[in-house]
Amino acid sequence: MRFFQRPKPWNLIQTSYLRYQASLSANGYAMSDLVKCTVLLADMSEWQTFNGIYKTYFSDRYPARSAIGANGLALGAKVEVECIAAVD
Template sequence: MRGTLLLLAALALASPAHAFAAERANVEFLNSGKPLPTNPPFSEAVRVGNTLYLSGQIGIDSGSMKLVEGGIKAEARQAMTNIKATLEAHGYAMTDIVKCTVMLADMSEWGSLNEVYKTFFPGRYPARSAFGTTGLALGARVEIECMAAK
């Protein structure tokens, strides 16, 4: 019986759930105040181990809640600039991004988004999903969220 209990205890320690629990102890909720004001009801990023999960960014001027003018390209450029600022504030770089999710208010603007997006990833692109939505915060044309890993 004792041998069985020891075996079960060893298996529990080796299980993915235990690995997640150990990793969960290293969760940090981060707000630098750079791209976003410091008071939104969410973290700009959450670090779990060496992985950084960024909240979605829209094309707002850094530190404000006002969208830049100029349409999809201007908003996409500002959203990507905000992502870069968030990464750098927490010790990461654009080259650390492994996955992005893009939400567009109008899927017909996908090509325009891509023109801007690819300038932030010269030669090496992260995995990406894109989909259309019926509405984004503040009437934005695009929202982009990313994951980075070291």
């Protein structure tokens, strides 16, 4: 019998940023076009994990960011990421 294992929070955070990266790239933009990122964490003890992953996606400047502890994310999610891009 196989049991479903929920993905680890670091994997979910990384997947979120990979999806943003792919979406931006497909539309001619880059992660450097992001100006604000908000992350909702079901467990704020994952802040260090989020911060470590966040730093790997940016080099010259970091977008503004907020991290909020959120109980009861939709569908039992452990993390939710929202980013805003601005272009000239």
